[in-house]
Amino acid sequence: MKKVFDAVVYNGGSEIIEKKKVYTEAIKSLGEKYHDVVCLTADMTYLLEVDAFRDKFPERAFDLGVAEQNMIGVASGMAQAGEVPFAHTFGCFITRRAMDQIVNAIAYAKKNVKMVGMMPGIASDGGPSHMAIDDISMMRSTPNMTVIDLGDSTETEQAVEAAYLHEGPVYLRMRRGKQHYLFDSSKYQLEIGESYWIQEGSDLCIVSSGIMTSRALEAASLLEKQGISTNILHVPSIKPIDSEGIMEMASRSKALITLDNHNVIGGLGSAVGEVLLENQISLPFYKIGIQDKFGKAANEPYLAQLFGLEPSQIAQTAIAFLEGKSNPQAEIVMEPQIVTQGGGWEEAWKN
Numbered sequence: 001m002k003k004v005f006d007a008v009v010y011n012g013g014s015e016i017i018e019k020k021k022v023y024t025e026a027i028k029s030l031g032e033k034y035h036d037v038v039c040l041t042a043d044m045t046y047l048l049e050v051d052a053f054r055d056k057f058p059e060r061a062f063d064l065g066v067a068e069q070n071m072i073g074v075a076s077g078m079a080q081a082g083e084v085p086f087a088h089t090f091g092c093f094i095t096r097r098a099m100d101q102i103v104n105a106i107a108y109a110k111k112n113v114k115m116v117g118m119m120p121g122i123a124s125d126g127g128p129s130h131m132a133i134d135d136i137s138m139m140r141s142t143p144n145m146t147v148i149d150l151g152d153s154t155e156t157e158q159a160v161e162a163a164y165l166h167e168g169p170v171y172l173r174m175r176r177g178k179q180h181y182l183f184d185s186s187k188y189q190l191e192i193g194e195s196y197w198i199q200e201g202s203d204l205c206i207v208s209s210g211i212m213t214s215r216a217l218e219a220a221s222l223l224e225k226q227g228i229s230t231n232i233l234h235v236p237s238i239k240p241i242d243s244e245g246i247m248e249m250a251s252r253s254k255a256l257i258t259l260d261n262h263n264v265i266g267g268l269g270s271a272v273g274e275v276l277l278e279n280q281i282s283l284p285f286y287k288i289g290i291q292d293k294f295g296k297a298a299n300e301p302y303l304a305q306l307f308g309l310e311p312s313q314i315a316q317t318a319i320a321f322l323e324g325k326s327n328p329q330a331e332i333v334m335e336p337q338i339v340t341q342g343g344g345w346e347e348a349w350k351n
Contacts, residue, residue, distance in 0.1 A: 095132065146239060228322070
């Protein structure tokens with residue numbers, strides 16, 4: 001665990017800075033530095049932010065069409081030939097559609113392939129078929145796989161080279177398009193297997209990853225107004241996970257909650273719970289996330305409200321948990337679920 005208080009540029013209360021298409025520049029820069037990098041997409045090259053790489057290195061960019069299983073097979077062959085493939089599609093497709101190929105052609109064979117799953121969880125507006133709420137569970141339970149859930153633009157800028165330099169299969173999970181800016185790149189360095197202590201407190205510890213970390217900072221700011229002092233541990237590396245860091249945070253806190261942009265079954269919360277159980281650490285523990293439900297075709301703010309993942313809802317859940325309620329997330333006020341006749345869109349659902 002690294003203490004990086006001075007690297008945090010967002011205090012949870014001010015307006016958050018967003019950067020656009022950070023991955024576009026990051027993967028292109030990686031290609032300029034390392035000539036064995038190749039990019040594969042399963043259609044949607046522009047939407048997957050690989051168009052700049054394709055335009056710069058057309059001989060190293062391959063669109064395999066709507067054929068994710070084939071893309072993974074091709075990536076395995078390229079890795080066998082000495083290239084370092086970065087294979088891209090939405091997180092739901094790269095896992096659900098191509099899991100057999102990932103297990104047998106990549107993980108079991110220990111091929112040096114980097115897989116990029118975009119639009120995870122509530123970051124996807126495409127409904128149940130397009131929402132990756134189970135990808136962490138599948139990937140982290142696959143032997144030889146490294147799983148990284150990216151939380152901001154700085155991590156995205158650094159993750160591509162970290163993945164490249166790591167020998168073996170890597171799954172990068174990230175939001176596409178606009179990304180929050182949380183960490184000063186001159187004071188923060190993403191490392192596989194590391195966790196980051198980003199706020200100090202004494203009552204509650206929030207453990208988060210990916211796009212939930214900005215929400216953790218906002219929720220902590222609200223809890224502070226209620227007299228609740230909060231530690232925040234940001235855990236981008238879900239596998240391998242920093243067990244020592246989690247145990248230290250548990251020792252510094254009276255209770256611990258996790259935030260998941262994922263089903264609460266099998267995600268970060270499950271990984272943290274396993275660390276506590278295996279090390280016989282006993283303290284109040286609760287997992288906040290998508291409570292084993294499918295999503296809807298809606299924008300991120302709507303989905304966050306629907307699943308109780310808005311900062312105010314997280315704070316309400318934390319308070320209910322600290323008060324000893326048996327089902328804390330059920331105590332909060334959820335956004336009404338309105339569906340027009342015939343399954344059409346209400347205004348609140350639109351992007």
